[in-house]
Amino acid sequence: MHETDHEIRMLAEADRWRSRDLAVLWHPCTQMREHPHTLPLVPIARGEGAWLIGQDGRRYLDAVSSWWTNLFGHAEPRIGAAIAAQAGRLEQVILAGFSHPPAVELAERLLAIAPRQQGRAPLAKVFYADNGSAGVEVALKMAFHCFRNRGETRRTRFVALENGYHGETLGALAVGDIPLYRRVYAPLLAEALFAPSPDAYAARDGESEAQAAHRAADTLADLFERHPGEICALILEPRVQCAGGMRMHHPDYLRRARELCDAHGVFLIADEIATGFGRTGTMFACEQAGVAPDLLCLSKGLTGGFLPLAAVLATQDLYDAFLDDSRERAFLHSHSYTGNPLACAAALATLDIFVQDDVIARNRATAARMAELAAPLAQHRHVAQVRQAGMIVAFELARDGRRDAPFDASERIGLRAYRAALDRGVLLRPLGEVLYWMPPYCIDEEQLQRLAAATATAIEEATACA
Numbered sequence: 001m002h003e004t005d006h007e008i009r010m011l012a013e014a015d016r017w018r019s020r021d022l023a024v025l026w027h028p029c030t031q032m033r034e035h036p037h038t039l040p041l042v043p044i045a046r047g048e049g050a051w052l053i054g055q056d057g058r059r060y061l062d063a064v065s066s067w068w069t070n071l072f073g074h075a076e077p078r079i080g081a082a083i084a085a086q087a088g089r090l091e092q093v094i095l096a097g098f099s100h101p102p103a104v105e106l107a108e109r110l111l112a113i114a115p116r117q118q119g120r121a122p123l124a125k126v127f128y129a130d131n132g133s134a135g136v137e138v139a140l141k142m143a144f145h146c147f148r149n150r151g152e153t154r155r156t157r158f159v160a161l162e163n164g165y166h167g168e169t170l171g172a173l174a175v176g177d178i179p180l181y182r183r184v185y186a187p188l189l190a191e192a193l194f195a196p197s198p199d200a201y202a203a204r205d206g207e208s209e210a211q212a213a214h215r216a217a218d219t220l221a222d223l224f225e226r227h228p229g230e231i232c233a234l235i236l237e238p239r240v241q242c243a244g245g246m247r248m249h250h251p252d253y254l255r256r257a258r259e260l261c262d263a264h265g266v267f268l269i270a271d272e273i274a275t276g277f278g279r280t281g282t283m284f285a286c287e288q289a290g291v292a293p294d295l296l297c298l299s300k301g302l303t304g305g306f307l308p309l310a311a312v313l314a315t316q317d318l319y320d321a322f323l324d325d326s327r328e329r330a331f332l333h334s335h336s337y338t339g340n341p342l343a344c345a346a347a348l349a350t351l352d353i354f355v356q357d358d359v360i361a362r363n364r365a366t367a368a369r370m371a372e373l374a375a376p377l378a379q380h381r382h383v384a385q386v387r388q389a390g391m392i393v394a395f396e397l398a399r400d401g402r403r404d405a406p407f408d409a410s411e412r413i414g415l416r417a418y419r420a421a422l423d424r425g426v427l428l429r430p431l432g433e434v435l436y437w438m439p440p441y442c443i444d445e446e447q448l449q450r451l452a453a454a455t456a457t458a459i460e461e462a463t464a465c466a
């Protein structure tokens with residue numbers, strides 16, 4: 001009886017939060033009309049490892065790492081303690097003209113682990129911003145401004161990949177190619193040049209993943225040749241186009257892209273905002289191709305998922321082009337919270353955990369288990385492909401598993417899968433018809449099994465009428 005009273009109180013409590021929320025909040029990436037009926041909001045009281053615990057007491061396995069930010073679980077005590085300690089010393093200070101140890105130490109450590117390439121000068125400078133999109137804006141502006149400072153004023157164009165995603169601010173959106181996010185704002189966007197995605201899922205019949213990558217690289221070569229001296233930079237997500245449906249490509253593409261950028265004097269911007277920090281199996285996805293970019297964008301997992309922070313790493317060469325007596329040549333970009341000490345402290349604690357817990361090695365075992373548990377799902381009639389890159393596993397749903405027969409968006413396959421999984425205490429947030437696992441690295445065997453079971457049910461229920 002007592003237990004039941006308690007449960008009823010918790011349910012009522014969750015309902016109260018739902019109404020208070022909908023009275024005042026405008027949620028991201030949401031058609032607000034779908035609340036509260038189609039999609040009930042889920043008020044969360046606390047997090048604990050891979051679990052989110054609702055205001056109503058229900059538990060949800062966070063299989064999307066809270067929008068790909070979380071690395072080691074919610075409320076990880078070591079990161080929390082580092083933030084608390086820093087908060088007792090210095091919470092924020094202007095980073096123009098002033099400095100603080102966490103910003104310096106973090107820059108040193110990021111540069112020390114950044115991707116390297118034989119025969120190429122390493123990344124040498126760090127510029128901070130406060131979210132991924134802002135980091136992308138910084139990289140784009142730096143590439144453009146660098147050429148301007150060098151007197152190459154015709155270089156005003158960016159090349160991006162079809163199906164790529166780099167954030168939601170207008171500059172980042174201009175180099176993104178997800179119609180759902182981009183279409184409405186198209187009239188406001190600077191015109192980028194788009195090259196075909198090296199996406200292995202789109203390989204032609206009889207074509208290997210490597211061949212698909214080379215075919216895309218050949219077209220990129222043509223594009224570069226048609227615009228001599230006009231391009232500042234190529235921006236891409238190495239190995240996995242995440243928001244574009246976890247589409248993966250062969251590392252050969254990155255090698256070719258690097259060579260083409262060098263041949264045409266174009267900067268390579270690697271957007272590792274989602275792929276960085278061990279997500280694809282190596283610390284950075286660029287390592288899998290043995291390439292280093294001229295500009296590297298990091299965010300999301302950078303603070304272990306605790307605080308917003310972005311870092312843009314640049315080469316010495318690029319940096320040197322801004323040194324002059326004139327202010328105009330300097331990079332006058334700033335954000336109020338640039339290099340926030342609390343966020344830097346969280347990032348330092350995150351890097352410590354990678355060492356203390358030998359995370360990359362441990363993830364190899366977890367990724368192998370994910371592969372084993374995902375394999376049977378490939379047999380489902382409507383699963384066209386199961387693909388994996390380290391700690392990302394994606395399930396591509398298509399009618400009768402046929403790549404040439406994608407489900408129609410109006411069938412809301414993703415939404416149905418989301419609901420079915422949520423009913424079983426698992427947070428999956430499909431990208432269209434792609435279900436994916438991108439869990440916190442601390443996910444254990446029991447949780448993995450629950451995830452696999454819920455995914456099987458979600459696929460079954462979402463495609464039941466198909």
Ligand SMILES: *Cc1c(COP(=O)(O)O)cnc(C)c1O
Nearest residue numbers: 131132133165166167271273274
């Ligand atoms: C999420 C993401 C961004 C944008 O980061 P925000 O912090 O959401 O602005 C940029 N690029 C990639 C590859 C991302 O996945």
